[in-house]
Amino acid sequence: MLQIEKLHAYYGKSHVLHGVSLTVGVGEIVALLGRNGSGRSTTAKAVMGLVDATGSLRWKGQEILGRKTYEIAHLGLGYVPEEREIFPQLTVEQNLLLGQKSGGKTGQKTGAKAGRWTLDDMYQLFPRLGERCAVEAGVMSGGEQQMLTLCRTLMGDPELIIIDEPTEGLAPKIVEQVGTFLQTLRAKGVSVLLIEQKLTIALAVSDHCAVMGHGGIVFTGTPEQLHQNPGVSREWLAV
Numbered sequence: 001m002l003q004i005e006k007l008h009a010y011y012g013k014s015h016v017l018h019g020v021s022l023t024v025g026v027g028e029i030v031a032l033l034g035r036n037g038s039g040r041s042t043t044a045k046a047v048m049g050l051v052d053a054t055g056s057l058r059w060k061g062q063e064i065l066g067r068k069t070y071e072i073a074h075l076g077l078g079y080v081p082e083e084r085e086i087f088p089q090l091t092v093e094q095n096l097l098l099g100q101k102s103g104g105k106t107g108q109k110t111g112a113k114a115g116r117w118t119l120d121d122m123y124q125l126f127p128r129l130g131e132r133c134a135v136e137a138g139v140m141s142g143g144e145q146q147m148l149t150l151c152r153t154l155m156g157d158p159e160l161i162i163i164d165e166p167t168e169g170l171a172p173k174i175v176e177q178v179g180t181f182l183q184t185l186r187a188k189g190v191s192v193l194l195i196e197q198k199l200t201i202a203l204a205v206s207d208h209c210a211v212m213g214h215g216g217i218v219f220t221g222t223p224e225q226l227h228q229n230p231g232v233s234r235e236w237l238a239v
Contacts, residue, residue, distance in 0.1 A: 078158030088138025
């Protein structure tokens with residue numbers, strides 16, 4: 001579905017990614033692991049057209065490197081940034097509706113295919129959002145805001161979601177809910193590129209994993225293969 005080949009990325013004159021190659025298949029969860037500063041978030045931003053990059057990014061066989069971010073999103077890629085970036089003065093429900101894919105109804109974009117996900121689906125995934133649907137998003141806890149940004153992206157009906165550090169700073173109970181959310185996506189055929197530091201959650205839900213270090217990929221394999229290579233964890237992961 002997503003094929004990254006020999007990807008280099010830059011912040012001005014700073015060369016951050018050095019030939020990253022990675023593949024995400026249909027309905028797969030691929031965990032992108034590594035310490036802070038290893039290049040994981042930059043990889044996500046490069047895929048979404050948010051940083052200067054060279055190499056190849058193929059989405060379902062189509063080259064997308066160099067496209068605008070909104071064009072990439074319209075092709076079926078969703079992105080949940082680490083910063084969450086909710087609309088704090090809008091309610092939970094208003095935030096969710098902003099992410100909703102048009103269905104060609106009156107007042108919406110004509111010719112658009114209706115999304116698979118509804119508000120009720122979001123409230124079933126995270127009941128707390130349903131309880132607080134009329135509350136301004138800015139007054140919610142960090143965990144609730146993380147639920148909201150995950151669901152707002154899902155309302156756009158992406159075929160693949162790139163999720164950057166979804167469990168950072170969250171209580172264990174909410175981390176467990178996020179894990180269930182990821183497994184629900186896979187069951188529905190949505191692919192996920194998961195950027196994560198918590199090995200327990202990442203390896204529990206992923207089909208494949210890749211470890212980054214110094215802007216490149218230093219290991220790829222299954223979670224089982226990573227467990228069998230403890231030296232990789234010692235050298236490249238925060239364990």
